[in-house]
Amino acid sequence: MLPIDIENLSKTYSVKRGRKVLALDNLTLQVDQGEILGFLGPNGSGKSTTIKTLVGQIRATQGKASIFGQPVRDSNCRQRVGYLPENPAFYDFLTSHQYLDLVGSTFGMDANHLRTESDRVLDLLDLHHADRRPIRSYSKGMVQRLGLAQALLHDPDLYILDEPMSGLDPLGRALVKQIIVDLKHRGKTVFFSTHVTADVEAVCDRVAVIVSGKLQAVNLVSELLEKGIEGYVIQLSGGSEQLCAGFEMNLREDSLREVFVQRRDLNRFMGDVSRDNGEILLMEPRRRDLEQFFLDIVRREKE
Amino acid sequence: MLFLVPSFSSFSMRQVQELAITLSLSTISMVLLVMTLLLGSSSIWRDIERRHTASILTLPISRDSYLLAKFLSIAIFIVLAGVVLAAAAAVMISLAATQYPSDLPLAWGNIVLAIGADVLKYLLLSAVAVFFSAVSTSFYLPFFATLVVYLAGSASQEVFEYVSGQFAQQIDPAQVAVIKGVYYLLPNFSAFDFKVHAVYALQVSSQAFLFPLCYAIVYGGIVLGAAVWVFNRRELP
Amino acid sequence: MIRRGIFATFLLVYGFLVLPFADFMADRPLEVKLGYLPHPQLLKILSADHDLIVAQSAVVKVLFYYGTIVGHFMENVIIRPEHANMYRTLQTATQLDPYNMDAYYFAQAAFTWQLERIDEVNTLLEHGAKYRTWDPWINFYLGFNHAYFLKDYGRAAVYLQRAGELAPENALFSRLAARYYYESDQTKTGLAFLEAMIAEAKDGAVKQTYTVRRDALLAVFALERAQASFVAKVGRQPKSLDELLQTGFLQRIPKDPYGGKFYLDENYRVRSTSKLAGDNL
Structure with missing residues (x-):
């Protein structure tokens, strides 16, 4: 039973004067138990359409989607889901405690359990100082953190988070990343959308890239990072001048040289160094990072 | 407004008690109408507009129960308001009645029935308002559409009887058919009007209130069912 | 699936309920329908600047109500319409x-012929004449009521004269005024009035009231003419309408549109068993 199973999902919106816009084009995507999947795409690429379909806010034109084997049209399928909407808005006349009570009751949590869990998530997201204030007095970042708190409240198995890091300060972002990593350690599944590649790099097991409604790539993040190594920056002292001929080179100090060696030239270069009695002080891989990877896909799709 | 009833009633020299009842019932009806219009027509679309639905309806709550709960909260409010207003009206009517005794008895049962039927009428109207709220994206459609349904539903009986009478022959038959069709489609609010019974202490047959009661339940059920149907098909932000 | 079932059940019940419900609504006692309006002074305060529309809606209410009961007049069914309430509402x-001319117009149409509430109608019309100073018709109604119903030809002539002055192009007013100065042929003046009203009438119920009344008067007029020629030729009153038939002064006895039968009373006046809907209303 996959946490999320999306098959051939398409969605067309009719806009003014009968014109149709294809927001989602035959998307197929599976999220496995216990993984963190980053859903990466530029604005307007269909991330939100996918997520809204998953949580039953809109109907797909074609295809099907299910959560733990239950079709997403059934509101019961969300019993095991914690959902954070993009830029969430809550009944702002309630306090965060009252709101969590409301959320907890829809998951059938009993009063005692609800109390301790509310305290736990409010503590976790650093909202305890404000839990007796109506939500309308909250800052944007606090509302975002409350959104995460209500998603965590009933300790679900699957988290669907729409832009969880948006509207947060660096401290908040770090906190959210830490929470996501902790969830993974506890065997939970997280599916989150973002347009920030660094977030994916920091926490995700896999990344799915969507552009213009089409799924472009699904990759293991570790694989991408490995494949992305272009060469190495090597600092060395000693050895002859010849050694570095044909490489990009900076002279750091008199005896210290820094060379960029392509991946394919590494073995040859290392042989040369040992033959020439050079001494390697530092060696660092230089990667084409995820951002580059992402930009390449977007560029290719646009062309 | 209700507090002015005893003093206003003395305008009528002959029938102070009757006028007190009329005024009380009209005031209650007016207050409940305003309440129904405002509550009903600011109901569901506002949650959508403020994106509260994105946080509420993504919990394991079905749209059916959300919509019915919205209706129920308005209904409870209207019923409570009806009870409070009825209590106030009872005080005012007995004050006016003791000032200038009438030859007609005070039919408290009828007065309660008239207010109860009025409340029932506004429950039905709020179901209509909730329906329009579930379709709409702004205040205007539910407010004005509900108001129009209210006015048309209050007048439909008279118009229907007029075109069913002898003079239908002079009106274009197609027009008569349309009017009759609209009559069956619209809620018939004149069935809930027991004001004359209350004012003149007329006998009310059991059929006279059982019929409207069944009618309200069935018609309200259909309207709410239709509201659930459209709302389930609606795309939410 | 269950939801669909519930919805279908509701629809089905509505289908079964709606026709009996409509019948029930149509059969409700009549006094329920016209309703009750508060005292005019109070209503004036309550209706704020909407008093005109409140007045008009009151008149329309009465018109609708009248439209529903006028059918019963024709069938000669004895019912008790709320005349007092209708009048009070107007x-x-x-x-x-x-x-508001509709109110006066309607009072004239509904309360004079059948109900013979001439004084009440005249009071209402006098009230209107004070305001509608340009209107020949109110004066025309007043003149007609005084002449035809109250037999006060002097005052009638004054009203009709005023109507004629207000509408010099309408020959009817001055013709009637002249007639009231010189003669008092009831049936003919009644007919002239009714023809004028039928030509003017727009509302179906009102038009029908006038048309039926005109048909009745035409029948009476035909009978009276035959009777008059019998008296002129034979030199005495006929014993009955049948005698007019037998002697060939009359081809056939016309039908009473109110459903009665015509006869001659002891004073040799043409009457009908329906009393021309005169007193069962």
């Missing part, structure tokens, strides 16, 4: 909006 309307 009066309230004219208090709110003394210029």
Whole structure:
């Protein structure tokens, strides 16, 4: 039973004067138990359409989607889901405690359990100082953190988070990343959308890239990072001048040289160094990072 | 407004008690109408507009129960308001009645029935308002559409009887058919009007209130069912 | 699936309920329908600047109500319409909006012929004449009522004269005024009035009231003419309408549109068993 199973999902919106816009084009995507999947795409690429379909806010034109084997049209399928909407808005006349009570009751949590869990998530997201204030007095970042708190409240198995890091300060972002990593350690599944590649790099097991409604790539993040190594920056002292001929080179100090060696030239270069009695002080891989990877896909799709 | 009833009633020299009842019932009806219009027509679309639905309806709550709960909260409010207003009206009517005794008895049962039927009428109207709220994206459609349904539903009986009478022959038959069709489609609010019974202490047959009661339940059920149907098909932000 | 079932059940029940419900609504006692309006002065305060529309809606209410009961007049069914309430509602309307012609027009149509509430109607019309100073018709109604119903030809002539002055192009007013100065042929003046009203009438119920009344008067007029020629030729009153038939003064006895039968009373006046809907209303 996959946490999320999306098959051939398409969605067309009719806009003014009968014109149709294809927001989602035959998307197929599976999220496995216990993984963190980053859903990466530029604005307007269909991330939100996918997520809204998953949580039953809109109907797909074609295809099907299910959560733990239950079709997403059934509101019961969300019993095991914690959902954070993009830029969430809550009944702002309630306090965060009252709101969590409301959320907890829809998951059938009993009063005692609800109390301790509310305290736990409010503590976790650093909202305890404000839990007796109506939500309308909250800052944007606090509302975002409350959104995460209500998603965590009933300790679900699957988290669907729409832009969880948006509207947060660096401290908040770090906190959210830490929470996501902790969830993974506890065997939970997280599916989150973002347009920030660094977030994916920091926490995700896999990344799915969507552009213009089409799924472009699904990759293991570790694989991408490995494949992305272009060469190495090597600092060395000693050895002859010849050694570095044909490489990009900076002279750091008199005896210290820094060379960029392509991946394919590494073995040859290392042989040369040992033959020439050079001494390697530092060696660092230089990667084409995820951002580059992402930009390449977007560029290719646009062309 | 209700507090002015005893003093206003003395305008009528002959029938102070009757006028007190009329005024009380009209005031209650007016207050409940305003309440129904405002509550009903600011109901569901506002949650959508403020994106509260994105946080509420993504919990394991079905749209059916959300919509019915919205209706129920308005209904409870209207019923409570009806009870409070009825209590106030009872005080005012007995004050006016003791000032200038009438030859007609005070039919408290009828007065309660008239207010109860009025409340029932506004429950039905709020179901209509909730329906329009579930379709709409702004205040205007539910407010004005509900108001129009209210006015048309209050007048439909008279118009229907007029075109069913002898003079239908002079009106274009197609027009008569349309009017009759609209009559069956619209809620018939004149069935809930027991004001004359209350004012003149007329006998009310059991059929006279059982019929409207069944009618309200069935018609309200259909309207709410239709509201659930459209709302389930609606795309939410 | 269950939801669909519930919805279908509701629809089905509505289908079964709606026709009996409509019948039930149509059969409700009549006094329930016209309702009750508060005292005019109070209503004036309550209706704020909407007094004109409140007045008009009161008149329309009465018109609708009248439309539903006028059918029963024709079938000669004895019912008790709320005449007092109708009159009171119209009066309230004219208090709110003394210029509302519909109220006067309707009072004239509904309360004179059948109900013979001439004094009440005249009071209402006098009230209107104070405001509608340009209107020949109110004066025309007043003149007609005084002449035809009250037999006060002097005052009738004054009203009709005023109507003629207000509408010099309408020959009817001055013709009637002249007639009231010189003669008092009831049936003919009644007919002239009814023809004028039928030509003017727009509302179906009102038009029908006048048309039926005109048909009745035409029948009476035909009988009276035959009777007059019998008296002129034979030199005595006929014993019955049948005698007019037998002697060939009359081809056939016309039908009473109110459903009665015509006869001659002891004073040799043409009457009908329906009393021309005169007193069962």
